[in-house]
Amino acid sequence: MTPRTEALRRLSLDTPPSISAERALLLTRFYRDHDGRLSVPVMRARAFLHLCENRRIHVGEGELIVGERGPAPKAVPTFPELTCHSVEDLRILNSREKTSYRVDPDVILAYERDVIPYWRGRSLRDRIFEALPPEWHTCYEAGLFTEFMEQRAPGHTVLDDKIYRRGLLDFKADIAAAVEALDPLHDGEAWDRREQLRAMDIACDAVLLFAARHAERAEALAEAEPEPARRSELKTIASVCRRVPAQAPRDLQEALQSYWFCHLAVITELNGWDAFNPGRLDQHLLPFYERGLMEGTLTRERAKEILECFFIKFNNHPAPPKVGVTAAESGTYTDFANINLGGLRTDGTDGSNEVSHLLLEIIDEMHLLQPSSNVQVSGKTPDALLKHALRVVRKGYGFPSLFNADAVVAEQLRQGKTLEDARAGGCSGCVEVGAFGKEAYILTGYFNLPKVLELALHNGLDPRSGRRLGPATGEPGTLKNFDAVFGAFETQMRHVLDVKIAGNQVIQRMYARLMPAPFLSVLIDDCIRSGRDYNAGGARYNNTYIQGVGIGTLTDSFAAIRGAVFEEGRVSLEELVSALDGDFDGHEPLRLRLVNRMPKYGNDDDRADALMQRAFEAFFSSVDGRPSARGGRYRIQMLPTTCHVYFGSVTGATPDGRRATRPVSEGISPVQGADRRGPTAVLRSAAKMDHLRTGGTLLNMKFAPSLLDGDAGIDALAHLVRGYFKMDGHHVQFNVVRAETLREAQARPEEHRDLIVRVAGYSDYFCDLSVALQDEIIARTEHDGLSGSTPLAAPVVAAKPSLA
């Protein structure tokens, strides 16, 4: 880092996140004055224009890349048209211990006086909840699933290379041509398309105005700047903002500034999940980097400094906090922008380059919470890049995560994408696969697999509330063999999925009709060509995902039911269910037997792993291929973010010996502590799932740093990754910390504020996590290499293998 970027980084780290009411107030006033006069897309675009015209412009000291989401770094705008925070929400955000946001009294006042009175009942969240049927609410409240779009807009969106080749003026020409080509005589939807295209055009103007205002601000600052070097920088910033994003960028600074304006526009227009994401930054930037070096206008050091300035911008933007019951829970500041490195080029050749390494250096040196980063590893990826990434991983920041680029391509081909679009795609959010710049891949929410088994074991009733959530599939005493239990599970699962999908169809239509995203639609092919919004199926590809959570807990529960009830016959199913209902109270020997003596997923034990495959197959076949309201298909992913903690909290004791309310397993990782045969066994178990039929799976592994010492440690880790990917594994990420370190951080958080751990699909500050999640991360098995000396029963966690 240079002194400049050190200072900017420090400022970003030290500035506490706060809530800004600026956007909410501007938007509320505009809606009050204009609602009902304009078509919905044009209304959205005009509101966006109003924001870009009136927002405060921030050009910070020393910055080379400019623009903030709010009026200042770490000041987070709100989106009352989607979800309107209550005064209580705001007070909790201000006072809660973890991931708090400062909320000044004038913000609360503005909410009380202007924002809440207008948006209560009008915000999309209120309308969605009003529109959804009672059975949806019942299942939702029981914790059988979550719904992403009750909090934020459809997102998980990544840009391709188009803004590096063309400017907004070019896109405006495309829009004009599309309007020209409309045929109202033969196209009954021509008016809808015209309004949508008009909205896109207005949205482009809004962003051009936003950039021009930054240019003006930089010019004004330059005028007043006494120091010549900074004055010259400000003048350059002004000329960059005059050039991009109106026209194609010509150098590295213009390229990054152009992306950044597009990024800010997307996350100002709406609050889509995972913010926005530049995707394959190394490939996009390479031409600018090479040209700069060749022409002598850029050095490697200067390129690094500009990129560092760019990275800090991401970190300045904590995720807007949720509303409602979740406000009291600890959330995360991470907004999940996830930069892709390496992978393939569209022609199928290796995509890694010098900029990939440059970015890894920055990721290592800055270790910021945001942006997140990953390396796409294909069979063609050089070991040099993989090992460089692993040397960063070894530092224990939890990033970059590692993806199998060849699997990512294969997964997309199965969905019917072209080979070129699949190769230009990658992963965003946590592990989600998409065709960058060409797809609306929408996540709809997590699905609590262990809770579905709980329904099956209680004849469709939720034992916590006694409410009926699913069909009557038989009391435990009537389920006479394992297949009958599994059949009941499948019936319950299909029912709950029907409820979830029926609700989600409503939500998707409401977004399509009421909450279009005209600027995002400019950036994603083929919304302009089709004259349809991103939220209405205008993208080239439209997949809708449900995220399965707790496959480890589910698998081990099935294995325990089969083993203890139907094979050993030590306990009847009725007795087992009764023990579960009492949270194993008075049944500790039974619980221990279930924990210790039954086959467990994660040990390369086919007795358990075959049940994982069977459960996966049931989930997959119940979801994959169903038509969605946006014209695409429903698909599955296997990832939890932090939802395995919430799902565990609403699920009673499970047959694998897990106690009530404890977290369920996360991602496709084994149940915490259940894997006892080392990392290769975990990877083998996980690879028995058919990853290629998903849109992403998440595997988390934790290593003690001693295992990764020296070149040999990096080599061994690289071999594990390559081996897993050879078996078509989708993704793996590593936490490299000692349990002692984590316990110490838990006890003395003030000394470990900078401790970043991999949580699920992202990294977070350990001390910001809930105690439950902290405990869970500590409990994850520490894998260690064992040599010569053999473990007896419990894995001997030898700090370092030695005597042979």
Added chain:
Amino acid sequence: MSGLTSGRVFNVQRYSLHDGPGIRTTVFLKGCPARCLWCHNPESQSFGPEVVRVDSRCIECGTCQEVCPHGAPDPGSGVCTACGACIEACPAGAREMVGRETTVDEVMAEVLRDRVFFQESGGGVTFSGGEPLAQLRFLRALLEAARGHDLHTAVDTCGFGPREEILGLVPLVDLFLFDLKLADDARHREFTGLPTEPILENLQALSRAHRSLWIRVPIIPGHTDGEADLAALAEIVAGLSGVRRVSLLPYHRTGVDKARRLGRPSSLQSLAPPSPERMEALAVVFRERGLQVSLGA
């Protein structure tokens, strides 16, 4: 036929990173002619199956007491016949059987599970012990099977066994890990129960017949870590051909804990492991003689 050959195995350890190149699976054969005081795998010494108990898991429910036909479930009770009743009954999984009769096919099925990682890493299978040469027929069948699957093979041995038989294995083994403790015969006998002469002669013969040997020397404070002793070993090793590296393995305490699990007194009281600085200093003894030394593996 040879797939049905059976022998006694007490553990199959996957993801071994230090028993040869790459990611390996180490198969531990049970039974050893040596009785090294510092043995870190005391459960490997006897040829028969044994019951071990992990105290930290025990919930003191008394189930083992109830089911034990001798009423004496302590592994060190002297009457244990390793019938396994307590293992089956223990809800906490605090008991395990160490050692079982296993066929070559069964072992290979387990080893082949990590084949993809062997291929990626240039790893393979290592046969260790106990002393694998003590089950020669079984070892030979295992090596032949591994060869049949084109796996890289290593044998970890103390070098005590019939010379012709050892040399007969040479075509089946890619790497020998040869453990050397002391050149001094009297103290070698005292600490391990075995004479040095046949071991050193086997080493000489093997180094003439095989191109790839790793010498492994346990550094046991007060026993094998004298500089004169190590210099004597270094002299011997420096005179051999085919030695690719010398590994100095610092003493660690897991053997003491394991002995306790077997209900046995540890023959060596817990020692302080040698410091990294001490290990570095000892490495010089070998490096001075042109040998490549690694520490801890």
